[in-house]
Amino acid sequence: MNDKNTPMVRLKKVNKHFGKLHVMRDIDLEVTPGEVVVIVGASGSGKSTLIRCVNGLEEFQSGRIEVDGNELLPDGKSGKSLQAVRTEVGMVFQQFNLFPHLSVRDNVTLAPMKVRGWPREKALETAHRLLERVGIQDQADKYPSQLSGGQQQRVALARALAMEPRLMLFDEPTSALDPEMIGEVLDAMRELAKEGMTMMIVTHEMGFAREVADRVIFVHDGQIVEEGPPQEVLDNPQQERTRSFLSRVLKH
Amino acid sequence: MDVTFQFDWQAAIASIPYLLEGIPWTLLISFGGLAIGFVIGIIFGLARISPTALLRWPAIAYIEIFRGTPVLVQVLFIFYGLPQLLGGPINALTAGIAAIALNAGAYISEIVRGGVQSIEKGQREAGLSLGLSRTQAFRYIIWPQALRRMIPALGNQGIVSIKDTSLFSVIGVGELVRQGQVYIATTFTALEVYFMVALMYLAITLSLSLALRLLERRGLVGQ
Numbered sequence: 001m002n003d004k005n006t007p008m009v010r011l012k013k014v015n016k017h018f019g020k021l022h023v024m025r026d027i028d029l030e031v032t033p034g035e036v037v038v039i040v041g042a043s044g045s046g047k048s049t050l051i052r053c054v055n056g057l058e059e060f061q062s063g064r065i066e067v068d069g070n071e072l073l074p075d076g077k078s079g080k081s082l083q084a085v086r087t088e089v090g091m092v093f094q095q096f097n098l099f100p101h102l103s104v105r106d107n108v109t110l111a112p113m114k115v116r117g118w119p120r121e122k123a124l125e126t127a128h129r130l131l132e133r134v135g136i137q138d139q140a141d142k143y144p145s146q147l148s149g150g151q152q153q154r155v156a157l158a159r160a161l162a163m164e165p166r167l168m169l170f171d172e173p174t175s176a177l178d179p180e181m182i183g184e185v186l187d188a189m190r191e192l193a194k195e196g197m198t199m200m201i202v203t204h205e206m207g208f209a210r211e212v213a214d215r216v217i218f219v220h221d222g223q224i225v226e227e228g229p230p231q232e233v234l235d236n237p238q239q240e241r242t243r244s245f246l247s248r249v250l251k252h
Numbered sequence: 253m254d255v256t257f258q259f260d261w262q263a264a265i266a267s268i269p270y271l272l273e274g275i276p277w278t279l280l281i282s283f284g285g286l287a288i289g290f291v292i293g294i295i296f297g298l299a300r301i302s303p304t305a306l307l308r309w310p311a312i313a314y315i316e317i318f319r320g321t322p323v324l325v326q327v328l329f330i331f332y333g334l335p336q337l338l339g340g341p342i343n344a345l346t347a348g349i350a351a352i353a354l355n356a357g358a359y360i361s362e363i364v365r366g367g368v369q370s371i372e373k374g375q376r377e378a379g380l381s382l383g384l385s386r387t388q389a390f391r392y393i394i395w396p397q398a399l400r401r402m403i404p405a406l407g408n409q410g411i412v413s414i415k416d417t418s419l420f421s422v423i424g425v426g427e428l429v430r431q432g433q434v435y436i437a438t439t440f441t442a443l444e445v446y447f448m449v450a451l452m453y454l455a456i457t458l459s460l461s462l463a464l465r466l467l468e469r470r471g472l473v474g475q
Contacts, residue, residue: 057377087383097378101396110392111382156378163382 007066008033008167008198009054014063016049016222023049024060025222031167036199038209038230041219042245047202050219051169054200055089056082068166087115090160094172096152098144098159104131105140108159116163123162130158134188150181154188161192168192170201206250210234218242264444267435271448274431278456281345281427282414285352289413290406292353293360300365311361318358324419327351331423348420348427356413363405367398400468407464411457418453428452 009031016024023046031037041047052058053065056072065072068088070081078085099107108127112118118126131137134154136147144152153173160168170189174182186208193199193212203209209216209230216233218226218241226239237243299311318326331347371394379389421430432449436442 055381057381083383083385086381089381091378091381093374093378093381095372095374097372097374099375099378099393099397101400111379111384114388114392115383159382169381 006033006069007031008035008068009200010064010066011050011053012064012066014053014060014065016046016053016058016060023222024053027063027222027224029217029224031198031200033166033198034196035214036193036197036201036212037215037217038201038203038213039217039219040203040206040209040245040249045219046222047219048171049222051091051171051200051202054167054169055086055091057091087163088165089167089169090163090165091169091171092153092156092160092173094175096144096149096156096176098152098156100144102143103140104136104142104144104147104155107144107155108162111159112162126162127158130161131155133191134158135184148181149177150184153177153181153185157185157188157192167198167200170199170203172202172204174203174205204249206234206246218245220245259447260441260444263439263441264448267432267439267441267445267448270435271428271431271445271452274426274428275452275456277345277425277427278414278417281348281352281417281420281425282410282456284349285417286356286410286413288349288353289356289360289409292357293364296357296361297364297368300361301368315358315361318354319362323351323355323416324422326355327420327423344420344423344425347423348417348425351420352413352416355416356409359409359412360406363402363409364398366405367402368394370401371397403464403468407461410460410464414457414460415453 007030009029011027011029014024014027015022027050029050039047039050049058053060053072054067056076056078059076060072060074062074064074067085070084070088072078072082072085099110102110105124105127108130109120109123112123112126113120128137128140131140134157136151136154136158139147139151139155144155147155157173173189174185177185182205186205189199189201190208190212201209201213211230213230215227216230217224218233218237218239220241226233226237226242232238233242234246237246296311296314299307300315302308302311327347330350331342331344335341375393375397376389379393380386384392417427418429420427421433424430428449432445436445439445
């Protein structure tokens with residue numbers, strides 16, 4: 001169990017290599033419970049890799065990662081604690097990754113029933129409540145391919161929340177969406193942040209970052225170059241690399 | 253002298269009851285062999301993509317051997333060759349089913365491998381990120397999707413294997429072709445009888461095609 005003082009996530013000197021590529025260099029990072037951390041940086045900077053390490057979708061080679069008291073070990077040797085971490089950490093992907101062979105309802109109830117062992121009624125009740133909350137209660141019988149991108153991503157959010165996670169990871173959740181659907185997904189995330197969910201978000205939506213983030217982290221070449229409240233990092237960056245990145249991103 | 257040969261419909265029709273006796277054997281060897289071949293295919297197809305070399309290499313060896321040799325040679329080896337090793341005869345039906353199972357199993361292994369590998373990486377990641385174990389992610393997420401994609405290729409293999417059983421007349425199983433040959437030996441009506449034999453194969457393979465098309469259409473829901 002966690003109180004406000006012990007971090008939900010703690011990375012200590014984490015290093016990761018893809019072959020010769022050094023994609024994470026001595027990353028130190030702590031996220032406190034209830035905090036919303038937005039990670040920005042150019043593509044290939046290592047920001048997605050960073051959050052994918054937090055739930056063990058990527059292995060790292062040295063350092064330590066602790067999530068809600070469970071420790072992940074280098075080189076994929078985490079064993080049982082990996083399963084524990086994944087059960088407590090939800091993730092929303094850029095490409096939604098809904099299960100196309102399952103209805104919306106079954107997408108949301110699968111993990112609670114199979115992993116948490118909930119009876120069907122309890123899983124259905126939770127699914128119904130969550131789908132209503134993200135505004136897709138009428139689509140529960142449909143299949144993912146019958147929904148718009150924005151709706152699919154909201155189902156993906158409901159699916160992750162159904163496991164009652166203590167931490168939510170978002171890997172560019174709006175990058176694959178048509179512009180008119182970005183708002184509905186950001187609204188749902190905004191609401192979640194308001195309720196006090198601990199969140200780590202990789203995004204290019206600077207307006208959203210400014211509004212929702214408690215802290216913005218700028219990653220460049222696998223290193224954390226600058227971090228702080230959004231007003232500081234986004235409006236008054238101290239590092240040249242941050243400035244040049246922001247000037248490129250904010251032009252659009 | 254009149255040498256024009258007439259197709260004798262009466263002779264063709266007369267052969268039907270005799271040929272029909274071969275159909276259960278053809279079906280038994282085909283579908284018995286395919287059912288076992290499917291199980292073999294799942295096991296070796298998955299072993300083929302295992303990260304463990306100790307599982308992968310035997311699977312590769314099996315697939316290459318049984319894909320790379322003719323099914324006729326395989327059945328002759330099993331029926332005439334193996335008894336010398338085992339010291340006892342092998343029943344022709346068993347040999348036929350075993351040959352289809354081993355031969356189709358090699359092809360189905362590759363179908364299974366292709367089907368499983370065609371599922372996007374993100375599906376597995378989504379499953380794992382929800383806390384499913386690797387086995388659960390495979391069973392509930394990857395396999396059902398892979399199986400649907402495999403249906404057309406499995407249908408193809410089914411048709412090929414059904415036709416392959418016609419070769420097993422050489423080991424004396426009373427399947428369709430064998431029945432035809434025996435009948436022709438007394439009636440000399442090769443044209444009519446082989447025509448009927450061909451029609452019967454066509455009836456079997458067309459039924460399978462139709463059944464698979466229906467299955468595929470049902471499976472498309474939700475894709």
